[in-house]
Amino acid sequence: MNAQQIQVLLAVDEAVHANLARELPRAPSQFALTRVGRLDEALRRLDTGPFDVVLLDLSLPDRTGLAAYHELHATAPAMxxxxxxxxxxxxLALQAVREGxxxxxxxxxxxxxxxxxxxRYALERKRAEEELRQxxxxxxxxxxxVTDLIAVIDRAGKRLYNNPSYEKSLGNASNLQGTNSFQEIHPxxxxxxxxxxxxxxATGTGQRSEYRMLWSDGTVRHIESQGSxxxxxxxxxxKVVVVSRDITERKQHLEALEKALSELHQAHEExxxxxxxLIQSERLEAVSTFAGGIAHEVKNPLQTITLGVDFLKNRFGNAGEDVRMVLTEMDNAxxxxxxVxxxxxxxxxYNKHDVKDHDLSRIAEQSLCSVESEIKHNGIKLIKDLAPNLPPVRLDLKTVKHVFINLLLSAIQAMAGGGTLTVSTCLKQLSQDQGWSGRTPGQLKAGxxxxxxxxxxDGPGVIESKLADKSERAFATEMIRKGILDLMVLKKVVELYGGMIRIINRKEGGVKVSIMFKAQRKERL
Amino acid sequence: MSKKRILVVDDETSITRLLKLNLEQTGNYEVREENFGARVLEAAREFKPDLVLLDVMLPDMDGGDVAAGLKQDPALRKTPVVFLTAAVKKEELGAPEGKIGGRMYIAKPLNVKGVIGVIEKMLPK
Structure with a gap:
């Protein structure tokens, strides 16, 4: 048998075969013919022999009509x-063609x-058909x-095809055909x-995109799509082929992870x-215990001195100007x-120093409340300019409020006959040239x-001195005379928090006291 | 006019001594010092003061307890007691003298003029 030859099984009756025999010798010799006269035999031969094509007579003696075709086709569907x-x-013949x-x-x-x-055409068509089918x-x-969602969309955005994965998201995929593919996208x-x-x-180039989709079960899902x-x-x-996948869970996991991470960072910062x-509180407590201990030891000897001076003043008050002067100096000292x-x-x-983040504007506000009656009593006009949203200052509230109240009292008493008290807060950068002698106590420096x-x-101001230190001392003495706490102590207290107090005479008269604290640097993660 | 008798109680001898010197210098008072809380009652019974200046924080006894002891003695029941105290905060104070729990007090540091003012106010007329 020639391998190049096409093996043809002829299932035809005698008469037809006779006709064929007459015709076929003139046909090219690429055909190898095998004839059977009955369908049964044809089926048997197909079982054993390698045939490429069958020529089937629909009026064989054992089967006629479409039944013969059906039986043969069922036995060898690819033939x-x-x-x-x-x-x-x-x-009848057309019907058979329709059926394959x-x-x-x-x-x-x-x-x-x-x-x-x-x-030859039959063979060719069958081969093409088979390829297509495969x-x-x-x-x-x-x-x-695939679990991915695959859709084919026409130029207008109408769905031409959706794979069965769509069942889960939009219901039966076959019902989607012709519908608008944008309608379920989140508005x-x-x-x-x-x-x-x-x-x-327009460009012919597909893109990747992320968006939300409303599924038929009512949920909003995050979808990632790639168009081609x-x-x-x-x-x-x-047409555009869109391959999509549901990334909702991935997104949720990612978000949960990010949240956990940021919580971790926050916990770390806190x-x-x-x-x-705690360190600052403990340090302050140690300092204050120390200060308190010393103060306690000095108190009684000091009391002895003041009572002694009182005694001498009464006893020798008439002794002469110089004695009185000495006693007055001693008394003042x-x-x-x-x-102090x-x-x-x-x-x-304040045995429990509780160092926390506080808003200086709020402290100023609270301190003003404490001296409200003094302000009213002295007929003083109050101008308040407290900045909102200042960065926090880490300090002990009670202590710093105490400093504030004393400074406010000092200002109020400087204007016993009435005047204007201005209280303001702000965030600013220190510069060398703002009346700032360059001597920067504590940790504060220009910049x-x-x-x-x-x-x-807008009271009488303080005695000017070239030495800022001396002016401040004069101010301090004045505060003591008024029965207010010693400025020097307040200064030291503020310095404990890395801040400072500065006192200057205003050009327009009166005194300006500035309390400043270094802004905390944002700690890096 | 006879001198008023003042019993001054403080654990610091230098303070009681100077208070005594200051008060007696005026010529109006006779002062006895006492530096121990436990001995105050006995001293008072003996001295029969017109007024007691009593430190609140005595090392051996609480000034309040000492005052309560005086109150229980029929002879001393009506004797006014003025506390001397250092443990008063400025916020609570408002003034250098006032009342703690209904009792008169003078805040330390003491000055003679202030002490005499309170004594004169408190002495039975």
């Missing part, structure tokens, strides 16, 4: 079949050339079994996705801050020392960002 009918049975036969020939109306062409099956296999994302789709159609363009014969984009506060001691005792009496509170009065 190309050309049916042969009588001149009156063309309808490759072609038909009418008895007595064909010659060898037609026959050989019909056989590739369709292959695609269907993929499309049916907030629709414009964006329509725009991307238009761009894809199918071009028509003339190269213009005609822990760090709490530790810092003792009072001054006592004011009292300041230290008060500071140390530092500070949170500052200022208390201004």
């Amino acid at each position: 190309p079949i050309v049916v042969l009918t009588g001149s009156g049975d063309e309808t 036969a490759q072609d038909y020939l009418v008895k007595g109306e064909f010659d060898g050339k037609m026959l050989s062409r019909a056989i 590739s369709a099956e292959f695609f269907k296999l993929i499309s049916d079994n 907030d994302d629709q414009e964006k996705i329509k725009g991307l789709f238009q761009e894809t159609i 363009v199918i071009k028509d014969a003339s190269g213009h984009p005609s 822990l760090k801050a709490a530790q810092m506060q 003792a009072r001054r020392a006592d004011a 001691i009292r300041g230290m005792v008060e500071f140390s009496s 530092d960002t500070v949170i500052m509170a200022e208390v201004e009065d």
Whole structure:
């Protein structure tokens, strides 16, 4: 048997065969013919022999009509079949073709050339059909079994195809055909996705996108899609294949992870801050215990001195100007020392220093409340300019409020006959040239960002001195005379928090007291 | 006019001594010092003061308890007691003298003029 030859099984009756025999010798010799006269035999032969094509007479003695075709086709579904009918049975032949036969020939109306062409075409068509079938099956296999959502959309955005994965999201995929593929996209994302789709159609290049979709179960899902363009014969984009997947859970996991991470960071920061506060609180407590202890030891000897001076004043008050002057100086010195001691005792009496983040504007506000009656009583006009949202200052509330109240009292008493008290807070950067002698106590220096509170009065001012230190001392003495705590103690207290107090005479008269604290640097993660 | 008798109680001898010197210098008072809480009652019974200046924080006894002891003695029941105290905060104070729990007090540091003012106010007329 020639391997190049096409093996043809002829299932035809005697008469037909006789006709064929007449025709076929003129046909090219690429055919190897095997004839059987009955269908049973044809079926048997197909079982054993390698045939390429069957020529089937629909009027065999053991089977007639479509039944013969059906039986043969069922036995060998992949076998190309050309049916042969009588001149009156063309309808029958057409029916067989509709049901899968490759072609038909009418008895007595064909010659060898037609026959050989019909056989070759039948083979060719069957092969193409088979390829198509296999590739369709292959695609269907993929499309049916991926979890990804696969959709084919026309230029207008209408759905042409949706794979079965859509069942889960939008219901029966076959019902989706012809519907608008944008209708289930979240209203907030629709414009964006329509725009991307238009761009894809216009440029022919698909894009990746993320958006939300409303599923038929009522849930909102996050979808990630990749579009690809199918071009028509003339190269213009005609369809878009969109492969999508539900990334809701992935997104949720990611969000949960990010949240956990940020919570961890926050907890870490809080822990760090709490530790810092504890260290500062403990340090302050140690300092205040120390200060209190010393103050206590000095108090009684000091009391002895003041009582002694009182005694001498009464006894020798008439002795002469010089004696009186000496006694007055001693008296002043003792009072001054006592004011320092009292300041230290008060500071140390806040035995629980609770260092926390506080808003300086709020402290100023609260302190103003404490001296409200003094302000009213002295007929003083209050101008308040407290900045909102200042960065926090880490300090002990009671102590710093105490400093504030004393400074406010000092300002109020400087204007016993009435005046204007100005209290303001702000965030500013220290510069060398703002009346700032360059001597910067504590940790503050030019260029530092500070949170500052200022208390201004338009009273008589303080005695000017070239030495800032001396002016401050004069101010301090004045405060003591008024029965207010010693400024020097307040200064030291503020310095404990890394801040400072500065006192200057205003150009327009009166005193300006500034309390400033260094702004905390944002700790890096 | 006879001198008023003042019993001054403080654990610091230098303070009681100087208070005594200051008060007696005026010529209006006779002062006895006492530096132990436990001995106050006995001293008072003996001295029969017109007024007691009593430190609140005595090392051996609480000034309040000492005052309560005086109150229980029929002879001393009506003797006014003025506390001397250092443990008063400025916020509570408002003034250098006032009342703690209904009792008169003078805040330390003491000055002679202030002490005499309170004594004169408190002495039975």
